[in-house]
Amino acid sequence: MLNRRRFLAATAGSLLAAAAYTRLLEPTWLHVSHWQVPFFPSPAPSLPILHLSDLHYSDVVPLRTIEQAIQLGLEQQPKLAFITGDFKSAALPDYQAYVKCLRLLSSAVPTYACLGNHDYETWRGPSKDVRTPQAPLIIPLLQGAGITLLRNESRLIQHQGQSFNLIGLGDLWTSDCLPAQAFASIDPNLPSLLLSHNPDSKSLLSHLPWQLMLCGHTHGGQVKVPLFGALHAPITDFRYIEGLNPYQQRWIYTTRGVGNLHGIRFNCRPEVSLLHLNPAS
Numbered sequence: 001m002l003n004r005r006r007f008l009a010a011t012a013g014s015l016l017a018a019a020a021y022t023r024l025l026e027p028t029w030l031h032v033s034h035w036q037v038p039f040f041p042s043p044a045p046s047l048p049i050l051h052l053s054d055l056h057y058s059d060v061v062p063l064r065t066i067e068q069a070i071q072l073g074l075e076q077q078p079k080l081a082f083i084t085g086d087f088k089s090a091a092l093p094d095y096q097a098y099v100k101c102l103r104l105l106s107s108a109v110p111t112y113a114c115l116g117n118h119d120y121e122t123w124r125g126p127s128k129d130v131r132t133p134q135a136p137l138i139i140p141l142l143q144g145a146g147i148t149l150l151r152n153e154s155r156l157i158q159h160q161g162q163s164f165n166l167i168g169l170g171d172l173w174t175s176d177c178l179p180a181q182a183f184a185s186i187d188p189n190l191p192s193l194l195l196s197h198n199p200d201s202k203s204l205l206s207h208l209p210w211q212l213m214l215c216g217h218t219h220g221g222q223v224k225v226p227l228f229g230a231l232h233a234p235i236t237d238f239r240y241i242e243g244l245n246p247y248q249q250r251w252i253y254t255t256r257g258v259g260n261l262h263g264i265r266f267n268c269r270p271e272v273s274l275l276h277l278n279p280a281s
Helices: 002-028 063-075 095-106 138-145 199-204
Strands: 031-040 047-052 080-084 111-114 153-159 162-168 192-195 212-215 243-247 250-254 271-279
Touching: 002 063, 031 162, 031 250, 047 063, 063 095, 063 271, 080 212, 095 138, 111 162, 111 192, 199 212, 199 250, 212 271
Parallel strands: 031 271, 047 080, 080 111, 162 192, 192 212, 212 250
Antiparallel strands: 047 271, 153 162, 243 250
């Protein structure tokens, strides 16, 4: 009986410790990753860029975590910053405080963003009808924070004598991903960097000229079981659940993101990503 009680007590203690770690520690244990990416067609200095995604400011993702992610990213001395959507989960706990937090990034480096599915007024998943998507809350938030939103449009970026197309897509799940509109004004002689929340959007882009796509959406699986990996992620192609992966002589980078849903992470730390854009040869 004593051994059984000890066993049950040890089991209960282990479960409580695991629950505490999953909810209290790992969701705020940010990991800074560095990636080398062949991008420019001719010799050029390496261009360090910061990629954040899935901030998910909410009751379970506090501003201090988002601010820490921004500070860690800026410590890596990026020249540009990109955020690939899901700025919120539902209602924003403190709108003005969020504007101030995001401005910490845009006041330090030029910052560009695209929208994620949670940023729209309404969305019902990838296989159901949606109304015309609107983003009445996030668009003024980004404007107030000094962040340039690219929604199915492009910009010419020039830095250190190198130029490239920056293209931001609308979200796939909300039927707002419009590649023809987004690519309409690009210079086809320049390399192209895409911002697209969902890596599954690649299926709409294979015929278009681009070299690198930055994505989020997956949270890296958020909960990864040892020996099995992520048991669930909101994508169809698990090859692009996280990290830098090839796609038809191009690259897709999917970050695990900063925030989360439901306040938990396990074996899948939140991520601050530095990508170093290098000459392709």
